[in-house]
Amino acid sequence: MKRSLITILLAGCCFVLVLTTTRASASSKKKTDPIADLRTAIVKNVADQDRAAKMSSVVDEMEKLIRDAGSFAGRVSAEVVPMLKDYGASRETIEAKFAELNVERASLAEKMLAAHLAFKAAATQEEWKKLKKLQERALAEALAKSVEQPPLAGTEG
Secondary structure, eight states: OHHHHHHHHHHHHHHHHHHHHHHHHHHOSOOOOHHHHHHHHHHHHOOOHHHHHHHHHHHHHHHHHHHHHHHHHHHHHHHHHHHHHOTTSOHHHHHHHHHHHHHHHHHHHHHHHHHHHHHHHHSOHHHHHHHHHHHHHHHHHHHHHHTOOOOOOSOOO
């Protein structure tokens, strides 16, 4: 029970972070690739090559997890929407599907948190001060992109 509560709180905090950072970045005029910006900042700000390599590999892992999250969002839509439109689908079937998907969602969230903590642990305090905003922006923008859906093409409304 505690683990699920922690996961829910973590997901809520991530959502707030994504929302606020996305709004802030949406108003900025300069659009750049946040993962590339983070990689450039690592090269510029981290003098120790071993730590820089470790941080770069963590950024690679974060980028992979972000792609996985995008695939997961598409799969959720592809698997859940038809079930919700099918009035013959039982409540138990739908709840079982959500339970199955929540396990994968929680796993992705835990892996992303672990990557974030590994990135932070690899940085010195001074480096973290310089890199944390870029890392937050990279996570927020990339996660926001990973869940974007194409515009509706129907005549809803």
